[in-house]
Amino acid sequence: MSLRILIADDHDLVRETLAMFLDADGESQTVSAKDLREALEMIKSDGPFDLVLLDFTMPGMKGLEGLTKAIKANEGKPVGLISGTATRLIAEQALEAGAAGFLPKTLPAKSLVNAVKFMAAGEVYAPVRFMSGKDDPEETDFEKDLSERERQVLRGLMAAKSNKEIARDLDLQEVTIKLHVKTLAQKLDAKNRTDAAMIARDAGFV
Template sequence: MRILVADDHDLVRETIAAFLEKEQRVIVTQVATLDQALAEINKAGTFDLALLDYTMPGMNGLSGFERVMAANGGNPVALISGTANKDVAEKALKLGAAGFLPKTMSAKSMVNAVRFMAMGEIYAPLDFMTAEEEINATSNLTPREIQVLKGLCDGKANKEIARDNDLQEVTIKLHVKNLCRKLGARNRTHAAMIGRDRQLI
């Protein structure tokens, strides 16, 4: 399998290449700019997978990404980035990207993702793609939900929160359930942790 890794950060590029080259039958070509990537495809032919850094020289947003997609003969092209947000990832996927790899991924996860994409599958890490939805959801909390969240952060039981706010305990349970859904929390304790971390109360 021939893989092109295009990234202007030497350490990042070399680290990714080193992990990929540990796999059997993987040959990695490294370049630092979009122009070099296109030149390499012209010279050596299409790659089984091309990984492009979103902010390397010549990319010009996703227009450089589209140029490599056109040059790589329909073979998978994926975006890698340490700064791009979910919107960029979604736009790249709509344009036909094989995937989106945050540079915060572990080496093992990245190798698995590369193998996945090389087989023609689409890869985008669920935690990255849903993280901003959770953050955006915090702005949709009602004043009552903020009151309940404050109670959770204070370590109070549902009965205490109900008494403080002159509500029924069953109503508090419903608010806690909604809070967990909106914040992407696993349980009431997790919701309280998220509330503190994001300074919602």
């Protein structure tokens, strides 16, 4: 009997790649959703699924809140998280919150397929190297787009400092900080400085 799997991720490429790998051996049937709302609707209409995989940073997730909603909706069947940016701490919190497992997007395809089968069988999957911190990336996908200076400014925003305070800390002009804040808001698709700080916190940026 084939496994029914729902993959929810806002990146088409990730969804298609995962589905391709999982459906290759003919043992699973994969359907996909692009955000949490769509995923929950599909669980309601076609579920429960043998396994639901949620991208940690897709729209609607609000951190682990989305995970809890999906676990409830999938009627006790496994729900796992996939992420390219989450840290070990988030993975630990997700498992504590009842996730069936945690898949870093850096996993090789073969490991990914095995992990999915493992979770669908009712086991909890957490990659040992990732959980031990050995594979903690030097920088996450989230940080790759940010310059070192932008990261410093972002940390200031997360500490709820004013532009003036950040400027003083970094020995820069206040106007320069203003520009960095503007760029950060654009890059992170944030409405304002508080929103930027929240997005960074959700992505596990420290």
